[in-house]
Amino acid sequence: MRKGGNAYGAGVSRRSFLRRGGAVAGGLSLAPVIGAPFVSTALADTKTLKIVQWSHFVPAYDKWLDGFISDWGKKNGINATIDHIPHLELPARAAAEVAAGAGHDIFGFNGSGGPHLFSKHTVDMTKFIGETEQKYGKVGAIGKQIAYDDKTKTWNAFPDYFIDFPGLYRKDLWGEIGMLPDTWEDVHKGGAKLKAKGHPIGIGLGHSVDPNNSYNSMLWSWGASVSDETGTKVTLNSKATLEVVKFVKALYTDCMTPEVLSWDDSSNNRFLASGRGSWIHNPISAYRTIQKSNPKLADNIFVTKTPAGPVRRLAAGAPNSYVVWNFSKNQETAFEFLRAYCANYKDAFLAATGYNHPLFENLVPKPQPIFSNDPSSHPPDKLKVLETAAEWCVVFGYPGPSGPAPDEVADNFIIPDMMAKAATGKMTPEEAVKWATNEVELIYKKWANHA
Amino acid sequence: MTAIAEGTRPVPRRSRFVLDRPEFMGPLFIAPAILYVVLLVALPFFLAIYYSVSAYTIFNPSYHFVGLKNLKEVLESDIFRHTLGNTFFFTIVSQIFGLLLGKVGAMLLIQDFPGRGIARALVVLPWAVPVSLAVLAWKWMFDSLYSVINWTLMAVGLMDPMNPAQWLGTTDLAMTAVITVHAWRLFPFGVVIFLAGLTSVPKDVLDAATIDGAGFWRRNYVIIMPIILPIITIALIFGTVFTFTDLSVVYLLTNGGPVNSTQVLGSLGFQVGVLSGDVSHGAVICLFLFPFLLLATIILLKVLRRREI
Numbered sequence A: 001m002r003k004g005g006n007a008y009g010a011g012v013s014r015r016s017f018l019r020r021g022g023a024v025a026g027g028l029s030l031a032p033v034i035g036a037p038f039v040s041t042a043l044a045d046t047k048t049l050k051i052v053q054w055s056h057f058v059p060a061y062d063k064w065l066d067g068f069i070s071d072w073g074k075k076n077g078i079n080a081t082i083d084h085i086p087h088l089e090l091p092a093r094a095a096a097e098v099a100a101g102a103g104h105d106i107f108g109f110n111g112s113g114g115p116h117l118f119s120k121h122t123v124d125m126t127k128f129i130g131e132t133e134q135k136y137g138k139v140g141a142i143g144k145q146i147a148y149d150d151k152t153k154t155w156n157a158f159p160d161y162f163i164d165f166p167g168l169y170r171k172d173l174w175g176e177i178g179m180l181p182d183t184w185e186d187v188h189k190g191g192a193k194l195k196a197k198g199h200p201i202g203i204g205l206g207h208s209v210d211p212n213n214s215y216n217s218m219l220w221s222w223g224a225s226v227s228d229e230t231g232t233k234v235t236l237n238s239k240a241t242l243e244v245v246k247f248v249k250a251l252y253t254d255c256m257t258p259e260v261l262s263w264d265d266s267s268n269n270r271f272l273a274s275g276r277g278s279w280i281h282n283p284i285s286a287y288r289t290i291q292k293s294n295p296k297l298a299d300n301i302f303v304t305k306t307p308a309g310p311v312r313r314l315a316a317g318a319p320n321s322y323v324v325w326n327f328s329k330n331q332e333t334a335f336e337f338l339r340a341y342c343a344n345y346k347d348a349f350l351a352a353t354g355y356n357h358p359l360f361e362n363l364v365p366k367p368q369p370i371f372s373n374d375p376s377s378h379p380p381d382k383l384k385v386l387e388t389a390a391e392w393c394v395v396f397g398y399p400g401p402s403g404p405a406p407d408e409v410a411d412n413f414i415i416p417d418m419m420a421k422a423a424t425g426k427m428t429p430e431e432a433v434k435w436a437t438n439e440v441e442l443i444y445k446k447w448a449n450h451a
Numbered sequence B: 001m002t003a004i005a006e007g008t009r010p011v012p013r014r015s016r017f018v019l020d021r022p023e024f025m026g027p028l029f030i031a032p033a034i035l036y037v038v039l040l041v042a043l044p045f046f047l048a049i050y051y052s053v054s055a056y057t058i059f060n061p062s063y064h065f066v067g068l069k070n071l072k073e074v075l076e077s078d079i080f081r082h083t084l085g086n087t088f089f090f091t092i093v094s095q096i097f098g099l100l101l102g103k104v105g106a107m108l109l110i111q112d113f114p115g116r117g118i119a120r121a122l123v124v125l126p127w128a129v130p131v132s133l134a135v136l137a138w139k140w141m142f143d144s145l146y147s148v149i150n151w152t153l154m155a156v157g158l159m160d161p162m163n164p165a166q167w168l169g170t171t172d173l174a175m176t177a178v179i180t181v182h183a184w185r186l187f188p189f190g191v192v193i194f195l196a197g198l199t200s201v202p203k204d205v206l207d208a209a210t211i212d213g214a215g216f217w218r219r220n221y222v223i224i225m226p227i228i229l230p231i232i233t234i235a236l237i238f239g240t241v242f243t244f245t246d247l248s249v250v251y252l253l254t255n256g257g258p259v260n261s262t263q264v265l266g267s268l269g270f271q272v273g274v275l276s277g278d279v280s281h282g283a284v285i286c287l288f289l290f291p292f293l294l295l296a297t298i299i300l301l302k303v304l305r306r307r308e309i
Helices: A014-045 A059-076 A087-100 A126-136 A141-147 A171-176 A184-196 A209-221 A239-255 A258-262 A267-273 A285-293 A295-299 A331-343 A345-351 A384-392 A404-411 A414-423 A429-450 B002-007 B022-052 B069-076 B078-109 B116-123 B131-141 B148-155 B171-199 B203-211 B216-245 B248-253 B265-275 B279-287 B290-308
Strands: A047-054 A078-085 A106-110 A158-163 A167-170 A279-281 A301-304 A318-324 A356-358
Touching: A047 A059, A047 A087, A047 A318, A047 A331, A059 A078, A059 A331, A059 A345, A078 A087, A078 A331, A087 A106, A087 B265, A106 A331, A126 A158, A126 A331, A141 A158, A141 A318, A167 A171, A171 A184, A184 A239, A184 A279, A209 A239, A209 A279, A209 A414, A239 A414, A239 A429, A258 A267, A267 A279, A267 A285, A285 A295, A285 A301, A295 A301, A301 A384, A318 A331, A331 A345, A345 A356, A356 A384, A404 A414, A404 A429, A404 B265, A414 A429, A429 B069, A429 B078, B022 B279, B069 B078, B069 B279, B078 B116, B078 B171, B078 B216, B078 B265, B116 B171, B131 B148, B131 B171, B131 B248, B171 B216, B171 B248, B203 B216, B216 B265, B216 B290, B248 B265, B265 B279
Parallel strands: A047 A078, A047 A106
Antiparallel strands: A106 A318, A158 A318, A158 A356, A167 A279, A167 A301
């Protein structure tokens, strides 16, 4: 054996190890300095753009968007990337990026209040929206609710699209009772008859997104709302709200089964797909899934506008918007991308197979493809009614703007819980309204102080 | 021989290398751990405490001091008060079941039987499986339409097919469901702790007690339990703190529903602080139990130390 050696070669003393290690580390640390002039020139030539948004319910849309961004990046010499994350992770992700002052350049919000909540961290888009409105028409009501700040008269976000919230019904079953679920009263009367025949209707009453949409839709359709048009005064405690709560109690008892209390957002889709359900309040995702799994059943599923109430016909849409962070170093590139995105919006619309309703009036002019002629549907104009969705969809905060307070009311499921408490008999309708009003007032008061 | 001779050669003090000095190396080795605790535990913790007495929100990131105003506002909410009660119930009951199952499991797994090694490895699975995956499996078992539990109960005639149990839809069953899943996750921890405790009980003491006529229950409660009590206390502290601060099972299984019947402080804090962007009130909700937990832990550890002496 060699002196001081080991099985793998010559012995290394601690000192020589440190000396060699130091030399290696020193060399490595010098490398960027030596290479800097060459590397920085190369980097300076390549612009970057990083986007993050939710994983869309329609994978084909994400696929189209990924391809579009990649092609656009290559064509313009921009290293553009997009990350898709589950929609429930978006708020935490946005908060983390803001706290770090770094992350993506464009952040895609899924939901109504994001642009308002993060308004102090976003680039003013007023000029860009003006330019886009000139080309593609005015922004609709939902777009204004989610992206326009009435106090500062500025646009915080680019309103991208919303997902509607229609009624999906079994035409064969409703035909048997000679009815069409066009109003909430129809849904109640017909639902009771169909439940007796073993085909109940279903609206979730648990803690998920759909119940928030459905029960807010009912409030608005009865002329009730959580707050007024300024978005500051709580107006929940009203005669109209009480009527809705009483109606939901009757609807639950007469037309539904207790399973709706445990539903998540996919449960009503499964309920309709099982062949048992006769009506659900949901975007067309349920229909699209059934088209693949059970085409025969899908042919019996038809779409209506959201049911009308005694005062009006309104539903809660699920909006999406893009903001550009004010700490982004690629703000101009971000706007370049949004311009290109708008120019190709028809392709985006087609890729989304009817989910994404544009929020600029003429971004996809009417008659819109798919809605006017969907080759996969029988008849092909089955989804035609959705072309009017912008007329009967708004978002949380209505009749005022969306924002942190309406969002927290939704995040805490106060409206669905108010309905559930009354429906299950845990509280009288009057007590349930009082309970919900107290919780909503605490939230609005808190956010008024924060503002 | 040469190497040994070289190795024992005295090193002159002057040339003694800095890495040979324990007074330097000791702090150097412990520094990363201290740095880790300071940066990733202490700093966020104190920041959270400050958030709870500030007006900080995502909308208006102001560190303006507001004292106990946030706490007062949180206490006014019926949802919070209800959540607080749920948290205690959820923690206490799932601890009892987790530890009881752990004890039973450990007593079974300490016996000598063929395949004991495999059985011991399998028992750790609920602890090792990612919580999201485990809860997803449970969610299907509790599903309103396709619950395998309901299917089985209907097949053996113990449930009315026209009126199946809504595991996640009725308030009491939903709480039962989240406790079941959490106890299922906790019980491997209990098994490991109890196994470690049981193997430390001197066999001669047990043999002597058996010869003296002590039966199963007497051996269990008069000899084994007092000996392993310190280790159970540690398990209890860990389990309690872990459960009080956990939100994963509730968030993934019921999201706090129905009608907040399974809402716990962790999930409510996440809802308010992260999803709604009200960081200050979210911090109050999350830190609400900290003083009580700290006090309980100190008392338990003191009792434990006194007992050991």
